[in-house]
Amino acid sequence: MPDLSPEVIILVLVVIMALAFDFINGFHDTANAIATSVSTRALSPKTAIIIASLCNLIGALSYTGVAKTIGGSITDPFKLENGLVVVLAALTSAILWNLITWWFGIPSSSSHAIIGGVAGAAFGAAGSGAINWSGFISIIQALIISPLVAFAIGFVVIKLVSWFVRNSAYHKTNKGFRSMQVLSASWQAFSHGANDAQKTMGVITLALISGGFLVQAPGEFVIPLWVKLSAALAMALGTAFGGWRIIKTLGGKIMKIKPISGFSADLSSALIITIFTALKLPVSTTHVITSAILGVGASQKLNAVKWGLAGRILVTWVITLPITGLLAAACYVVFDVFL
Template sequence: MPSLSPDMIILILVVIMALSFDFINGFHDTANAIATSVSTRALSPRTAIIIASFLNLIGALTYTGVAKTIGGSIADPFQLENGLVVVLAALTSAILWNLITWWFGIPSSSSHALIGGIAGAVVGAAGVGSINMAGFISIVQALIFSPLIAFVVGFTVIKIISAIVANMAYHPTNKGFRMLQVVAASWQSFSHGANDAQKTMGIITFALISGGFMTPENGDFSIPLWVKISAAVAMALGTSVGGWRIIKTMGGKIMKIKPISGFSADLSSAMIITIFTAFKLPVSTTHVITSSILGVGASQKFSAVKWGLAGRILVTWVITLPATGLLAAACYVVYDVFL
């Protein structure tokens, strides 16, 4: 039996860690799609997780645009001499950060963690000049502006819907919105898979190219079928586990959620994630969904939102990119010595 080359061993480690990241992303971000529908009892936890798992899988298999952005916009995989170790360091950083924030029940961004990790590892390996600043800035802009837009859209949507149902009977209206929440949560789960799973596909493909295991034909940065399927399945399996700590935070600690507000938040965030996915831009589903909830809450009564907790979440958002970047650079230095 032929022995595996060092590069092949590192590639196998990268794939295992990338799929582990996708799995963790699944249970870390499950709460984003189903927290409001669970908290209003539109769906039971078990049913919500089954729906989210299935639609995450379908969404992950539907698009590849975001994967191509992640795989080629932050740095050129052909220009990195030690690209496999770069990816390994980035994934280590992102996984550690996800687990830390999950343990404390803070809905931080897996997207920020991964992108910060890639950038930090690339800088640690080849310096700041190796970063494709135009591509990196476009990704960061999408990460920054998408939650701001989600806040405004959530604020606006709840205002419009509230005006429409103002004179309707309370209990039948509540029942109707619980049914609509199922639709909105389903769309949100699909959009989550369509955007978030692409990031893992992109980083595996980045590793394949930088390690010399794959050469794009005619410059086309295509995603191998096995990468699509494995990433989609890993995220779906992670989603099936659920993230109850974060569900508790998203579903009630930020604000008291009613069916009409839950539907408005889910609808707003699903629209934003879908639009950014269509433009091949990665967004933080955590940021978008949390911002939608905050926008809905602020439109009804400013004091209804627990801004102290929201501020704590915001601080986590702000520090994720630099923290994971530094952690990834440190991981690269360690791996470069031992691998």
């Protein structure tokens, strides 16, 4: 058996870590797609997870624009020295943070975690010059704007939907919206796969290019087919295992969800994620769906939303980027010494 070079060993470790992150992302973010439909009993947990897994897989194979943004807009893979170690440090940071927040049942952002990790590791490797600030800032803007828009759209959608069914019998309305939640949850899961799985594709391709294992022209960023397939399958498998702690938080602790409000929240968040995916911009599906739920709840009654919990979630959103960035920079320093 031929001796493997240190670079090959690190690359294998990076791919394993990236797919583990993708699996945990699916596990961690399953609640984004199915929490409202499970809480309103539109779908049983088992059926919801099967639908979410399949739609996540299809969505993950449908687009590559976000992957190119993640892999090429935060730092330049063609100029990044010791890029394999940078990616390894970023993934380590993101996985640790995902596991910590999952354990405490807080719907934090896997997107923030990996973006903060890549930026922090690149900074730790080569200082501020390693960051493509214009690309990084555009990503941050998308992460900030998308939940605000989701809140507003959720607020408006529930008002419009309620107006259309204002003269319908309550029982008939509930039954109808439970049926429509199957479609809205499916779209939500598809959009989640289309946006979130691409982040792992982008990170693996970043490692391949910066490590010299994938030869492309400067500025070119083509995702290999095996990367697309493995990332899509890892996320689908993670989704299949579910994230029940976070489902409990999103499905009932923020506000009491009825079929009409669950449908409105799903429809609003899926629309926003799809639009940003088409614009090749990464968003946090956790932020978007939670904000849509808050928007729906606030439109009905301000005290229907448990704002204390919402504030706790908001704090987690804010601290994720700096914490994962610092953690990734520290991981890079340690890895650079021993690898």
